[in-house]
Amino acid sequence: xxGILAEKxxxxxxxxxxxxxxxxxxxxxxxxxxxxxxxLYEFSDPxxxxxxxxxxxxxxxxxxxxxxxxxxxxxKREKKKDAARALKTIRDTFSKCSEVVIGTDDDPTGEGExxxxxxxxxxxxxxxxxxxxxxxxxxxxxxxxxxxxxxHIPSMTADMDYVKALYRTQWDFMSMQFTRIATLSVGANNVxxxxxxxxxxxVKLVGDQLELIxxxxxxxxxxxxxxxxxxxxxxxxxxxxxxSKDKVPIIYKTSAVIVDSKSMAKTVPPKLxxxxxxxAKLSSKGIKADTVLKTYQKMYEAQVVSYPRTEDKFIMPxxxxxxxxxxxxIAKLVGVDTNLLSxxxxxxxxxxxxxxxxxxxxxxxxxxxxxxLDGLYGAGAKDIYIILAKNYLSMLxxxxxxxxxxxxxxxxxxxxxxxxxxxxxxWRAVQYxxxxxxxxxxxxxxxxxxxxxxxxxxxxxPQAPSVRWLMKQLEKYDVGTGATRTSTYADxxxxxxxxxxxxxxxxxxxxxxxxxxxxxVLPGTHIGxxxxxxxxxxxxxxxxxxxxxxxxxxxxxxxxxxDDMSVMQxxxxxxxKEFGIMSKDFEKKEKYQGVxxxxxxxxxxxxxxxxxxxxxxxxxxxxxxxxxxxLKSAKGxxxxxxxxxxxxxxxxxxxxxxxxxxxxxxxxxxxxWCGHDFTDExxxxxxxxxxxxxxGCLSKKGNIFSCEVSYxxxxxxxxxxxxxFG
Numbered sequence: 125x126x127g128i129l130a131e132k133x134x135x136x137x138x139x140x141x142x143x144x145x146x147x148x149x150x151x152x153x154x155x156x157x158x159x160x161x162x163x164l165y166e167f168s169d170p171x172x173x174x175x176x177x178x179x180x181x182x183x184x185x186x187x188x189x190x191x192x193x194x195x196x197x198x199x200k201r202e203k204k205k206d207a208a209r210a211l212k213t214i215r216d217t218f219s220k221c222s223e224v225v226i227g228t229d230d231d232p233t234g235e236g237e238x239x240x241x242x243x244x245x246x247x248x249x250x251x252x253x254x255x256x257x258x259x260x261x262x263x264x265x266x267x268x269x270x271x272x273x274x275x276h277i278p279s280m281t282a283d284m285d286y287v288k289a290l291y292r293t294q295w296d297f298m299s300m301q302f303t304r305i306a307t308l309s310v311g312a313n314n315v316x317x318x319x320x321x322x323x324x325x326x327v328k329l330v331g332d333q334l335e336l337i338x339x340x341x342x343x344x345x346x347x348x349x350x351x352x353x354x355x356x357x358x359x360x361x362x363x364x365x366x367x368s369k370d371k372v373p374i375i376y377k378t379s380a381v382i383v384d385s386k387s388m389a390k391t392v393p394p395k396l397x398x399x400x401x402x403x404a405k406l407s408s409k410g411i412k413a414d415t416v417l418k419t420y421q422k423m424y425e426a427q428v429v430s431y432p433r434t435e436d437k438f439i440m441p442x443x444x445x446x447x448x449x450x451x452x453x454i455a456k457l458v459g460v461d462t463n464l465l466s467x468x469x470x471x472x473x474x475x476x477x478x479x480x481x482x483x484x485x486x487x488x489x490x491x492x493x494x495x496x497l498d499g500l501y502g503a504g505a506k507d508i509y510i511i512l513a514k515n516y517l518s519m520l521x522x523x524x525x526x527x528x529x530x531x532x533x534x535x536x537x538x539x540x541x542x543x544x545x546x547x548x549x550x551w552r553a554v555q556y557x558x559x560x561x562x563x564x565x566x567x568x569x570x571x572x573x574x575x576x577x578x579x580x581x582x583x584x585x586p587q588a589p590s591v592r593w594l595m596k597q598l599e600k601y602d603v604g605t606g607a608t609r610t611s612t613y614a615d616x617x618x619x620x621x622x623x624x625x626x627x628x629x630x631x632x633x634x635x636x637x638x639x640x641x642x643x644x645v646l647p648g649t650h651i652g653x654x655x656x657x658x659x660x661x662x663x664x665x666x667x668x669x670x671x672x673x674x675x676x677x678x679x680x681x682x683x684x685x686x687d688d689m690s691v692m693q694x695x696x697x698x699x700x701k702e703f704g705i706m707s708k709d710f711e712k713k714e715k716y717q718g719v720x721x722x723x724x725x726x727x728x729x730x731x732x733x734x735x736x737x738x739x740x741x742x743x744x745x746x747x748x749x750x751x752x753x754x755l756k757s758a759k760g761x762x763x764x765x766x767x768x769x770x771x772x773x774x775x776x777x778x779x780x781x782x783x784x785x786x787x788x789x790x791x792x793x794x795x796x797w798c799g800h801d802f803t804d805e806x807x808x809x810x811x812x813x814x815x816x817x818x819x820g821c822l823s824k825k826g827n828i829f830s831c832e833v834s835y836x837x838x839x840x841x842x843x844x845x846x847x848x849f850g
Contacts, residue, residue: 127221127251128271129214129240130159131228134425135262139227142267151272158217160228161210165201165242167297173197187308187693190301191685194678199294201246215247223253225274230258230481232435232605233664234289241286256283260443260481261431262424263488288664291674295660296320298681302651305689309696310641312705313731314772314783316623317642321657322612324642325603327625328652329594330633331643336586346372349579350539352381352571357579358533358541369578376576379535383570389544390523392473393551396439396483397515398606399432400595403613405511405557407591407631410801411504413614419502426501427489429512431481433607439482444475446488451520453490458513464553465520474519484606485516503799503822514555521551531570543569589633601654602661619786629801637703637763644699645692650684704733718745720769725780727769736782744769744782751788764788793835797845798822810835815848 130136136146136159143150146157167173171183174196181189203211218224224244228236237256244254254277257270277283302319310317347365350358358381366372397405403416423429448468455462486509491497497505525548533539543566546552587593591613598609616625617633625639635643646652666672699705714729718741727744729736732755736744743750753764770783793807799822806816810833819830832848 125221126153126155126223126225127218128155128157128225128227128257129218129243130157131236131239132161133159135159135227135229138262138425138427139267142262142264143271150268155225155271156217156221157227158214159210160214160239160243161207163239163242164204164207164211165246166204167293168200168202170197170300172200185304185308187305187689190305190689191682192298192301194294194298194681195675201242203246211243211247214243215249218244218247218249218251221251223255224249224251225255225257225271226277227257227270229431229433230260231431231433231607233292233433233608234285234287234668235433237283237286238289238293241280241283245280254279260440260479261427261487263427265446284668284670287674288668291667291677292660292664294674294678295681298678299651301681301685302649302688305685305692306642306645306696309645309689309692310699310705311696312641312703314781315638315641317638317645318616318623318625319642319651320612321651321660322604322608323616323625324646324649324651325598325601325654325657326594326613326616327635327639327642328646328654329597330589330626330635331639331646333586333589333593334635337588340583340585342582342585343367344580344582346578346580348372348376348576350376350379350533350536350541350574350576352541352574354543354566354568354571356541356543356566356570356574358531358539358574360536360538360540362538365581369580372578376536378573378575379533379539381531381541381570381572381574382534383529383531385528385530386569387528388525388547389528390525390550392471392523393518393521394515394555395437396474396485396519397512398434398437398484398599400599400606400609400613402484402508402511403610404590404592404595404631406504406507407628409504409507410630410799411507412617412628413591413610414618415503416508417611417614419504420508422501423497423505423508424487427487428491428497428501428509429487430483430485432484433605434481434483435605436479436481436483438474438476438479439485440477440479441470441475443479443482443485444470447486447516450486450488450490451517454486454513455517457490457494458510458517460514460517460554464522465517467520467522471519484512486513498822518551518555521554522548524548524550524552526565527569529569533574539574541570541574545569591628591631591633594633601658603654603657622785629795641699641703644702645695647695648691649688649695651688716741718742720745720780721747725769727780727782731767731782731784732765749785753788794845797833798829810845 128139130139136157139157140146143155148155169183170192171179174182182192226237226240228240230236255274256277257274259266259270280286299320302324303317306317306319307315345365345367346369347363352358399420403413406416407413420429420432424432451465452462455465491509494506494509497509527545527547529543529545531541545568546565594613595609598604603609604612615621617628618624623638624636625642627634627636650656663672663677667674714735715726716729716736717724717726719725729741731752734752734755740750747768749766749768751764751766755763755765765784766786766788767782767784769780772779772781772783793802793810795802800818802810809816815832815834817830817832821829821831823829834846834848836843836846838844838846
């Protein structure tokens, strides 16, 4: 019997559909399919990785315990929560199989191999043979081919995809040290400053850009230019500029325009999109990155779209040919004129051999109705499909053709101008996004007469951080893959995690105070270097090729930690001063005594400069979450927070204290409700007792609905949004 390990139940169902059931015979071979649920194991706490004599040292959050010595780590794993039943089924089934087939996702980082081998290893399953199914998607054709052509793997240590993935996950586990350094160095009350290869790179990029904007000074300068009757500007690279309009010499007169050349030019369709770019495009619609990930995954499992976590920028000829019969149906679904799709031969710029899964694109199953997608797969499904489809279909349209005109002024040859006149829209008629295109188009060509004028210009203001901008920066510096950029960005902006580093509203990014603290400790660090992830990915390739030792590479982290510890401690002095963070060793605190959870407790009565009232202290003792407004940062900004009493620890000592659970909104009205982001005007209306009509809300079950809402005291006594479906 052959046991096939799927990564998740949905994948197992697709395998069963292709092979003829969860158990059966295919191509003369008996098989049984068993699903995992992603990673069923995780590394144990660092204190459990070392000898017992060092356990206390490695469990303490003190700088004296760093850096860790990875050479003494046992790299023990433990079952994840709720994994017992799945593991028992796998063990009971595969213990009777002579061959186990790894059928987990075939992603470029080796994550699928890691999931499979950690299960086989921890369950001590030793089948006579282990093999691997390699597939580009979960269509019946691909699954059958992958099962028939599966490849034998001699052992776990011989599977270099597993070896490189293990190194990556061990590296990331060791990177917890950077979080401890940043957190302990700053020493803010109940604040965790998470650091990591991608997290820190994202915070550094956003922080640097915000600093550029802060330092920007719109100092105007003036210079002579010309403009013709068609609006085209003529400039001279040698023309001086002045700090005052009065200083610009009036020395030029009207001149005829000489057209030097007219030539035909063209541009090919844009490259196929990746998950990060897709998420960036959707951000302006208010669709968050974590929503894109969840929705896209469900669509992939239904074969409506292709594999999400691909690194490929192209597709293979076979993939091109497989999707070609569906092109007209896809085009009609998303409103593209099929007559525009006249380039139905593979483009060398988009179709190449050597891919794995191929770039993100529509799947083999074409939906019958766009409007049903959100209900079937989740918020954003319709938008995801439209963007993917039009991006793919543009490859089948003709090139964008335009006439390029170059000219100069007859009297003043140093002044030159140009114009791009569209001749054939080609792929632009299928998909055109001005934000992604820096080439201007002109309805008219160069004019005949140009008049002088004094132009007032200012240096361009640095672009405000947006999801689109960030994803382009990460791609530019080769930081992560499209999928990891998206998932990490979703993590650092999630309101569900403690101390989110960034905030986002309709594609615009800003820093939380946690993010500002994190950014403050990063200058000059290794973990904040954009090249760190690039190095780890390069090391993984070397490991896979047998050219580097994982143990030797992991050893390098010790020095990185030592270096960053001294740098972060120095940077933290400035952060502490900027945010008014006092040393806990010398701060005298007033205490309040009360009964909390049945025990008499004493907790600090002040937090962030706010002294809790008797009523607030009583509410905290009742276990309630309270809001505190009017707090001031060292920068002078006013903010509010929410929090409650919790069991906390500091330097290994346990105590009861106030724990911040998040930032309070400027009004009591939340920022969003059921997928709707409230505008400032809507918040003001609700705060003042008015009602707001909402459309396109999303229920927990994924249903879309509309209703009128108000803000006030709900039936359970809490304050919040009150829907009215009447």
